[in-house]
Amino acid sequence: SAVISQKPSRDICQRGTSLTIQCQVDSQVTMMFWYRQQPGQSLTLIATANQGSEATYESGFVIDKFPISRPNLTFSTLTVSNMSPEDSSIYLCSVETLDTQYFGPGTRLTVL
């Protein structure tokens, strides 16, 4: 299994500002994934982050809005840029190991 931690666990931000979410894994993994869970909804994949290369974004998500860093095999960050109330969601980091996907506890973001 993999143990994933995220910082911050929650935040309240003003529109127009940016927030960087950190994800730390207790083992080295090739790919890390970022998901969004909007209020009352299911999870949607934002992007896949490989160490040493640019992240791959899913349809509807762009790098300017959600820049991702992946400096090493145990860490990644997701920035939510120029936030609006529509960005209020839970953001989850995920990794896959031994054919199973594990999720971090999530970062609950509220944008006012």
Added chain:
Amino acid sequence: AQSVTQLDSHVSVSEGTPVLLRCNYSSSYSPSLFWYVQHPNKGLQLLLKYTSAATLVKGINGFEAEFKKSETSFHLTKPSAHMSDAAEYFCVVNTNAGKSTFGDGTTLTVKP
């Protein structure tokens, strides 16, 4: 392409009675299938997974699921519901290394 349909958005059972949460999937390739549970304000927890071994999969907390290829189904069951089972349940299909597709979720309510 892959997709998941959870047939019931809400399921309500009485404590001690059986639970059935239905999931159908669509996949171009042999899928891995998962059930996750999310308790209020908590992270996602893996209940069980199917990865082409035994078609009847046993998970934690007395849950099990049966993979039926002919019906493209992966329904989750439990013989006797407990109050602590009340949560959101997600069926997930993964055929593309880590790029999981989530169902819309089923809210399970357990009545005393």
